[in-house]
Amino acid sequence: MQGVGKLLISMGIILCIAGVVVLFLGRFNIPLGKLPGDITYTRKNVTVFAPITTMLVVSVVLTIVLNIIGRWMK
Known part of the structure; x- marks a missing residue:
């Protein structure tokens, strides 16, 4: 435990x-969340936001950082 x-x-x-x-x-x-490729769809009472490019950038940066930390810890 x-x-x-x-x-x-x-x-x-x-x-x-x-x-x-x-x-x-x-x-x-x-400008995270406002990058080209982030999709925003707005109608009268509905707004849909899909931060596709932001998710890719954050994923790549975290992958690099975690790989560096993982190699350093060995």
């Missing part, structure tokens, strides 16, 4: 760090 507790604490810390990063990205006007 101690392993599960440590895992939950680690995930909580990672989520807090991710939240702080998102807050800082918003203050520095980095």
Whole structure:
């Protein structure tokens, strides 16, 4: 059970760090969510937003960062 507790604490810390990063990205006007390829569909009472390009960029960056961390930890 101690392993599960440590895992939950680690995930909580990672989520807090991710939240702080998102807050800082918003203050520095980095256009995540407004990149070319992000789809926004608006009608009278409905808005659908699909950030396809943003998801791809975030995925590539996280893959690179996690691979670097994984190789460093070995």
